Amino acid sequence: MTSPLEDVRRRDLPPDLDHLLHDLRGPLNSAVMHLEVLKRAGVTDPLAKQSLETLGQELARLAGMLPAAFAVAALGRNETTVVALRSIVEQELRRPEAAGVSVIEGDWPHVRGDAELLSIAVFHLVRNALEATESAGSGRQKPTVSVEMGDRQVMLVVRDWGPGMRNPRRAIRLGASQKPGRTGIGLVTVERIARLHGGTLTLAAPASGGVEARLTLPAA
The missing domain is CATH 3.30.565.10 (Histidine kinase-like ATPase, C-terminal domain)
Structure with missing residues (x-):
């Protein structure tokens, strides 16, 4: 089922929320890049490798949750x-x-x-x-x-x-x-x-x- 919320998500966020989302994406993208550097460093410890994989998955999940959270926050009631x-x-x-x-x-x-x-x-x-x-x-x-x-x-x-x-x-x-x-x-x-x-x-x-x-x- 395609959600009617998709239409809401496509609308522009209010400027304050849009700026806040942009500011939050900055450190998130930086964390992802540093994680890739650590992966390329050749970590051999199995537990450390698993932790890096888990960290990557959680960062990806957070990246998906942020726009969803802001879409909900942007919902406003029109005249009833x-x-x-x-x-x-x-x-x-x-x-x-x-x-x-x-x-x-x-x-x-x-x-x-x-x-x-x-x-x-x-x-x-x-x-x-x-x-x-x-x-x-x-x-x-x-x-x-x-x-x-x-x-x-x-x-x-x-x-x-x-x-x-x-x-x-x-x-x-x-x-x-x-x-x-x-x-x-x-x-x-x-x-x-x-x-x-x-x-x-x-x-x-x-x-x-x-x-x-x-x-x-x-x-x-």
């Missing part, structure tokens, strides 16, 4: 409007990759927020749920999306049936993803969007398996 949350969900589920995800029927109240940012949040929650369920093997129940009402709040609940996790809270941080080439930006982005709306993102691991993500937003 009354948004039909179910319409946002159904729009994201029209993507071919989201086939099989079911929407639980019920009273879907409207929320107040930025429709573009909410679309990004729903995308990431659905993608994570699909990938988690698929990783658990065939025969698993497909993810579900539902909504609950609280005290002037609306909770969007995305439930997967994957292998679950021991510490769900630790999943909401950059670098948490164990998937090759991934930075873990998805849930960090969703949490950022939740906070921009005065809401929250929480993860829970039900006893029956899988993970339940709850995105809390202000009711319209």
